[in-house]
Amino acid sequence: MSSSPFPDTDLAGNDARVGDGRNLDSILRIPVLMQVVLGSATMPVADLMKLGRGAVVPLDHRVGEPVDVMVNGRVIARGEIVIVEEDNSRFGVSLTEVVGPSAADQNT
Template sequence: MTIHPRGLDFLRDVDVRLSVELGRTQMKLKEVLSLGPESLVVLDRMTDELLDVLVNGKPIAKGEVVSHNGRFGLRIVEMVGIEDSASAAAPAALPDSDEA
């Protein structure tokens, strides 16, 4: 098997679906059918919580809603798994031999 000299650069033009999840709720079908103008659906997320950023349904980041030129935007605050990967790669601290 030959590795392409450009590595995975050829994948950069592949379309993916990026979505932002505001929150979730669970409802009975009869409640969904009764929704209409002025209905209120309460979600499971607090107003000060970061939103989930998903690529093809997989969480990749967390962000916050911003306004940009009259449109909604999203400011990425943290990437999912970056801190976890760094701490997993770092060796665990060993107790000092003097402290026993």
């Protein structure tokens, strides 16, 4: 019997260690927020307050530049915008590069 205050079993008495693969399905169902960032802009609040319907806000990315694919606030990939074949009224992102963890992320 383990003296740890965090036993390796779940409430039903099943082995709850992640490494054994039995609970991998539970982890794979955890929702994450995925965002595709087309670009960003910086402006004073006074200019922001003047924006109205039809206003155009120039972004820092140019047409043809890769967009950032973020998961929970971290860039995980880059890609290009594509039109979804099944439904021409929607667009998606085609991944062109998968970004590895940065040196700062590896130290945490």
